[in-house]
Amino acid sequence: MPSHDVMPNMELYQPVQVEDALAIADRLAERGWLVGGGQDTYGWLKDRAKTADALIDLSAIESLRGVREIDDGIEIGALTTITEVATNPLIRQSYSLLADAAGVVASPQIRNIGTLGGNVSQDVRCWYYRRGLSCYRAGGNLCYADTPQGMNREHALFDTSRCVAASASDTAPALVALDASMVIRSLNGERVVAAEDYFVGPAIDILHTTVLRPGEILTAVRIPSSWANASFYFEKVADRNVWDFSLVSIAAAFKVSGGTIEDSRIVCGAVQTTPRRVTSAEDAIRGQARNAATAESAAAVSTNGARALAHNGFKIPLMQNLVRRAISA
Numbered sequence: 631m632p633s634h635d636v637m638p639n640m641e642l643y644q645p646v647q648v649e650d651a652l653a654i655a656d657r658l659a660e661r662g663w664l665v666g667g668g669q670d671t672y673g674w675l676k677d678r679a680k681t682a683d684a685l686i687d688l689s690a691i692e693s694l695r696g697v698r699e700i701d702d703g704i705e706i707g708a709l710t711t712i713t714e715v716a717t718n719p720l721i722r723q724s725y726s727l728l729a730d731a732a733g734v735v736a737s738p739q740i741r742n743i744g745t746l747g748g749n750v751s752q753d754v755r756c757w758y759y760r761r762g763l764s765c766y767r768a769g770g771n772l773c774y775a776d777t778p779q780g781m782n783r784e785h786a787l788f789d790t791s792r793c794v795a796a797s798a799s800d801t802a803p804a805l806v807a808l809d810a811s812m813v814i815r816s817l818n819g820e821r822v823v824a825a826e827d828y829f830v831g832p833a834i835d836i837l838h839t840t841v842l843r844p845g846e847i848l849t850a851v852r853i854p855s856s857w858a859n860a861s862f863y864f865e866k867v868a869d870r871n872v873w874d875f876s877l878v879s880i881a882a883a884f885k886v887s888g889g890t891i892e893d894s895r896i897v898c899g900a901v902q903t904t905p906r907r908v909t910s911a912e913d914a915i916r917g918q919a920r921n922a923a924t925a926e927s928a929a930a931v932s933t934n935g936a937r938a939l940a941h942n943g944f945k946i947p948l949m950q951n952l953v954r955r956a957i958s959a
Contacts, residue, residue, distance in 0.1 A: 637675055642685035648693060649814065651847060654686050659844040662686050663746055666709055666748035668825075669740055674753070680833045686709045694849055697721060703855040704728060705813075708747030708848045713738070715746050715801070725853055727862035727881055731804035734866045737873040738794040749850045750802045750812075750828070751840055754795035756785065765837055766792040783871055784877060787936040787945055788902040791833035794939060796900045800866060802829065802904040803881035807895040813850040814842065822852070830903035839903060857883050857895070863956040866899075867948060876900035878948045884920065891915045891924070896956060897931075898949055902950040908932050911953050925957035 643662075645651040655662055663682035665671050666689065676696050688694060694709040697718045700730055701785040704720055709749060714923040715721060735741050735749060754767070775782040776794045785794040796927030802825070810825040828840055840903035842848060866879040879899035885892045891958075896908040918924040929950040 637672070638678070638912075640675075640682055642687060642926060643684060644687045644690055646690045646692075648691055648849065649687055649846070651686060651691060652815060652817050652845070655921050656845040658684050658686070658742070662844070664847060666745035667711070667740075667743040669736075669744045670748060670752040674760075677760070677762070679760055695838055700852065703853045703858065706746055706851045706853070709745045710751060712736075712741040712744045712746065716741065724855075724858040725808060727803045727807060727860075727864055727883060727953055728801060728853070730862070730864040731801045731866075731879075734871075735800045740873070746801060746851060750799050750805065750825075750851075751842065752798055752847060752872060753907070754793070754839055756793075756795035756796040757781070759795060759913075763939065767795065767832070769837075776939060780940065782939040783940055783941040784875070784900070785939055785940065786900075787900045787933070787938065788906055789831045789833060789904070789950070790902070790937060791831065792836055793832035793903060795900060795903055797902065797904055798841070798875050798900070799905075800879060802877065802901065803879060803897040803899040805851060805853070805866060806905045806907060807881040807883045807897045808853050809851045810853075811896065812848055814846050815849045816846045820849075825851075826905075826907060831903045856897070857885075857894060860884060860902075861886055864958050865952055865955065867952070878945055878952060880949075880952040884957075886920055889919050889921075891918055891957075896928075896953060898952070901936075901945060901949055910934055911957075914956060920957065922958050925954045928957055929954040935956050 643654050646724045659790040661683040665687045692709040696707050698705045712732045712735045758774035786796045801958050805825040812823045812828045842873045863882045867877050868874040883895045896911050898906045911932040914928040932953040934944050
């Protein structure tokens, strides 16, 4: 029986050019596993919950790092560390919503190693799935968390089609709120996908959480200037302030003129498998004064359609309260 105290044997590729990485990823297809900072990858492999024949370590590709101004906003390389996202002057000046979200990811040590691309592309958090049980997402025919005996305090409220695991990324809701775009490359060229469409729920694809497919690499994230310097609000509620995942988080952006909300983006994390755009609240506050009464009406409709599991019903009032706080802040 193999020891679980050491990593399993596999090939390792360490390209220094994007073109070489794309060629390797295309050749290996599903046999290869892309690695950025590795904070999610190595846990999977060490626990033997997932396996790979080969790792494609992207960390030496310097062109995938850094924050750049572009014609209509900024572009962030997918290998830019979470720490740099949290502290970069360009991001902090005009897109502080993302900087605030990055600043609460895990712990300082993990933020120093983890990358933006890895944070948004990580798999869902569910201990049944992560321990290698044959749930729907792992190819089985049962969701262990969605049973009367299931431990599901941290799980999803919405869009629970066969899988009730919640999204784990702190930066993903902020990117959706900022109308970001994800730049994906393969040997066939480049495609740009809206952040809101980058994430996929179990009703669409039970085996994947993003639109990335074998042979493709997320190379950059672009944030348009249309939401630069808006009024932002970010809050993450977790059991611990450090090294913990959200119970519920909120990332919100408001365009306000004369005290009236002209437009908004309100996105919650950890309430479904993907970041949840709370369009019911956005519709309720459009054209309204930004005050407590408006916040109250939006909070009331924000959880329409929620389905509480045995142990996560507390997330419903928690989500409502975060919507209320974001609007009235």
